[in-house]
Amino acid sequence: MVFSSTIFLFVFLPIVLAIYYQPWFSSRAFRNRFLLIASLLFYAWGEPVFVFLMMLSIAFGWFVGRHVGEGDRRSRTSRRRWLAFGVSFHVGLLFIFKYLTFAAQQLGLLLHADFSAIHIALPIGISFFTFQLLSYLFDIYYGKAQAQRSVLNVGLYIALFPQLIAGPIVRYDTIEQQIEHRRENVHDFADGMMRFIYGFGKKVLVADYMAAIADHVFSMSGTGVPLSVATAWIGAAAYTFQIYFDFSGYSDMAIGLGKMFGFHFPENFNYPYISRSATEFWRRWHISLGSWFRDYVYIPLGGNRVSRQRWVWNLFVVWALTGIWHGANWTFLWWGLLYFVLLLAEKLTRFPEKLGVFAHVYTMAAVTVGWTVFRSPDLSFARHYIGMMLGRHSAGLFDFAAQFFLTQGAFVWGMAIVLSLPVVPYLQRRFSSHVLGRVGEPILATGIFLVSILVTIGSNYHPFIYFNF
Known part of the structure; x- marks a missing residue:
């Protein structure tokens, strides 16, 4: 049973809430x-x-x-x-x-x-x-x-x-x-409902749409169809958005449900795609996992209060375990070691600070390539796909498939980009004391919920990515 299923939304959750309260x-x-x-x-x-x-x-x-x-x-x-x-x-x-x-x-x-x-x-x-x-x-x-x-x-x-x-x-x-x-109190319950609805919308309206694009592009590559450079990047970008809105949407729903029962869970995401380094990215992505490894593995090993050689080893252990934690596949290990190399280089040279406005470009390029390895079924597939992203064995720079994926989903692409930025918290702070915020947000949340329900009923179901881990 998953949070976006009708059996959960209209049977399990209402019965549990009714008996609980x-x-x-x-x-x-x-x-x-x-x-x-x-x-x-x-x-x-x-x-x-x-x-x-x-x-x-x-x-x-x-x-x-x-x-x-x-x-x-x-x-x-x-x-x-x-x-x-x-x-x-x-x-x-x-x-x-x-x-x-x-x-x-x-x-x-x-x-x-x-x-x-x-x-x-x-x-x-x-x-x-x-x-x-x-x-x-x-x-x-x-x-x-x-x-x-x-x-x-x-x-x-x-x-x-x-x-x-x-x-x-x-x-x-x-x-x-x-x-x-x-x-338990009414304020937490209402806040939890709102948080759940926002997470539900992120999952159903954005993540599932991006999943369709990513699955299609990656499956094309898996059948041996050469991709243009643009199509390969579009597929990788779609998965980059999919995994963020899928997992952060689930976390929003979990935090919202917790509040509805009086529990306050820690935040798990803090707009990671605005990061200007891989180090910052991992302070913002899957925060609960990163802090777990920091406090229960990295610090007990000595953290950075040891010799440089031992510190590098500690960093290696943490990122190897982070990769392996996600699954039993060489792709996950290499994905974790990619971040080990990036974080080690950043800490030793501080080169992102020298990139200026291009620090964000570097970070998102590295994250997107990393997600490509993460998404690939094996290392051979990952190497071939990343090769096409770089122009090797690709079908040119741009093709009809790239144009189709961009134009047909232009609104969702735009929504994914905007919602990856801290726009919603800004608007909530800006209008929290204004009548427009007090009245408009519940109306907006109701609309998101109704549209999400219609999409859920009328489309194929996509499971949450992190259920596999």
């Missing part, structure tokens, strides 16, 4: 238990078997967390051993379900053996809920939060349906107090 049982215990049950049903709708895997992970995380948190009765060495035990278990599960099939394939190629019998299905959202469980253990170990006595509260933190499938990755120390002490 009914006046007869309004205790925090009832609402938390009900949200947990609803969240498990939400996950079981698409993963009827793997929901038990998630429940096992939750129970084990709670059990280990109790032992890690017993600082007064256990030595630091004992707590560290329990932490290592918990981390090994969760990382081991992640490896088995996400990477074992790929590892077996690569080993088979190396040994000229057949390991095709090893094929394990990937549970949706396993990377996200595994990282949240690790956050739970780390925050307890470092003394940032207290271990939960109730396994049901740990279950709510992990399985809470707004952020369960594709984030944002909510750190335990961020939400610990909200589990028992949040306060």
Whole structure:
């Protein structure tokens, strides 16, 4: 079940809200238990078997967390051993379900053996809920939060349906107090509805349209059809917009849903396509993932407070893991290492500062090429596609296909560019106290919702990209 489906919008969400806010049982215990049950049903709708895997992970995380948190009765060495035990278990599960099939394939190629019998299905959202469980253990170990006595509260933190499938990755120390002490109110509920609608519109009206262009262009290349330079760049640009509006739209919907139930999740995007360096881009893109690796990997390794050689190694480890986190494919590793090289070069030379107005051009070119590698099924495809973007084996500079994709979707292209800029926050600040803002924004949101519903009903469904990770 996904947020843009009619079953979620018109059945699941209204029923959950009606029961959650009914006046007869309004205790925090009832609402938390009900949200947990609803969240498990939400996950079981698409993963009827793997929901038990998630429940096992939750129970084990709670059990280990109790032992890690017993600082007064256990030595630091004992707590560290329990932490290592918990981390090994969760990382081991992640490896088995996400990477074992790929590892077996690569080993088979190396040994000229057949390991095709090893094929394990990937549970949706396993990377996200595994990282949240690790956050739970780390925050307890470092003394940032207290271990939960109730396994049901740990279950709510992990399985809470707004952020369960594709984030944002909510750190335990961020939400610990909200589990028992949040306060729902009308203002948050209305703000959450508005945020959800904006995210819904970004996903359905922009991301799905760009997905059609990107899929068409990339599939043309996959069948051996030579692309013009312009068409190749248009396909890459379409995917660049698709992945942003798809993922940031989901994050907007998740944050909005959280507010409707009294939770305040961290922001996950801050207009990354206005960045003037790869370093700045990663401060603005998938913020929850970047901060997770910074606080739980980079800093514990020593960060930049070590020798230069060790610092380069720390940076390499973080970006290799960032790439691998996204999937079991060499393309993801090379995508992560691309950013390792870019960030290392930027930190050592500070060359983006010397580019002036061209710093943004450099950043977006690098990001677009990176997304091309990310989108490609293998490295050979990526190399060939990027070659056509640079004019190698291409069908000229411009062709009818490029003209068609640009002219037929001119309005959506324009909307994608404008919404990639901080225009909406500016308008909200500018007119927040004006009658036009107080009346016009709800009308605008209603229109976006109705148009998005019509498009959802009348078009083929496209799943969220990050469901695969």
